[in-house]
Amino acid sequence: MRALLCRQYGPPEHLTLEETESPKAANGKLVIEVKACGVNFPDTLMIQGRYQVKPPFPFSPGGEVAGIVKEVGAGITHLKPGDRVFALTGFGGFAEETLADGHKTFPLPDGMEYGTAAALMYTYGTSYHALKDRANLRAGETLLVLGAAGGIGLAAVELGRMMGARVIAAASTDEKLALCRQAGASDVINYSRDDLRERLREITGGQGVDVVCDPVGGDLTEAALRSVSWQGRYLVVGFAAGQIPSIPLNLPLLKGCSVVGVFWGAFAEKQRADNGNNVQQLLTFYQQGHIRPHIQVQYPLEKASQALREMMNRQVLGKVVITP
Template sequence: MKAVLCRQYGPPESLVVDQIDVPSAAPGNVVIDVKACGVNFPDTLIIEGKYQFKPPFPFSPGGEVAGVVRAVGEGITYLKPGDNVFALTGWGGFAESVLADGFKTFPMPAGMDYTTAASLMYTYGTSYHALKQRAQVRSGETVLVLGAAGGVGLAAVTLGKLMGARVIAAASTDEKLALCRQYGADEIINYTTQNLRDRLNELTGKRGVDVVYDPVGGDLAEPALRSMAWGGRYLVVGFAAGPIPSLPFNLPLLKGCSVVGVFWGAFAERQPKENAQNVRELLDFWQAGHLVPHIHATYPLEGAADALNEMLGRKVMGKVLIVP
């Protein structure tokens, strides 16, 4: 089978497409023929050795897939060859087939297409865990979403609205903000042309925001933290801007607010029952027509470097996918 391989750490251009053996189904595992694989920011980190997980070489990036079960290992009784599924793989998804853990593989609902199924887990899974478990968002609260037009950001905009929050979307271009409006943002801020803190003061009457959803980091972190309401929750989701910010710790003291880490992959691993419940609720949202992933572009395996560079260049609005 064909696979995009990382043989040594480096930029997207260092990846190669080569032939490797189709994986075998070990006990507790499922082999999936990949029809679509989501491209996510961690994929840009894992190929440079900057992510929490460091698979042995050679490996393929790609942590969420949708496809057809090719084979099941011993102990897997709830799936069979031919089933349509989506799965969390961590890595390995930029390939024609991938090995997945059975407990991280879910049947696709009737009527769901592969690109949608491969767009749900990282973006909506991360954002729902962040807003539900980590921030415990309540109806009527105000949620600021930074990087709001990206995959996890747009998911946070949608889910924040579904949970009854007033959502303020912040992004770097008017085009991105127009998309956020389409996905339910109540207010928008262009932080390239507007001062983030001044605009938040205007929109909240200087009260501040209850929740900050931050997948960006960098220079936006401190003004966002300074704009929090009393008892607020600052969600540390990622660092798409590159630099990891150093925040003054007197601010959480003065505002009585919390800085809360969001590591959805570890949550799914450590609390599989709670994660499975989240997935069921997300599928309910999808079946009710509330979740409609915005597909920015699809690429073949040979276009993996282009897809990852789009992500690194922060050009992606919504979701990018590899379609083998």
């Protein structure tokens, strides 16, 4: 089979497309013939050695896949060869075949395309866990989403609207903000042009925001935290800006607010039943028409390095999917 391999840490251009041996199903694991694999920001960190998970060399990036079960290992009873599935793999998805854990693999609903399924788990799984489990977002509250045109950001905009919140989307271009409005944002802020804190004061009438979803980090963090209302919740989701910010700890004290970490991968592993319930709920939302992953483009495996570069350069609106 073919796989895009990382043999040493570096930029996407150092990855090589090679012929390699097919994986074998082991106890609790299965082999999936990959039809689609989502591209996510952690993939770009993993190939540079900057992610908390460091697979042994050589490895393929790609943490969420959809495809057909090829082989089932011992202990797996809910799936069989030939089943259409989607799975959280962590890595290994930029290949024609990959291994997946049985408890992180789910049947694909009838009518759902492989590309759509491969664009669902990371972004919507993370955002739903963030808003539902970590922030306890309630109808009528105000939600600020930073990096709102990215995969996690757009998912948070859609889910926040569906959960009854007033959603303020912040992004770096008017093109991105137009997409956020289509996803359900009530108000938008172009933070490459406008002062984030001042615009939030105008939009909220000085009341501030109840919840901040921040997958960006960097220079925007402190301004957004200063805009949180009394007993608000600041969700630390990631650092797409490349900088892990430092914050004045007097701000949570003065605002009585919470700074809450969101690590969906660990949640999916440590609270398997809760994560399974969330996945099933997301599938229901999709079937009811409440959420629709925005896929900017689908690339063949030969262009996976280009997809990673576009992700690193923050050129992606929504999701990019690789189709081996």
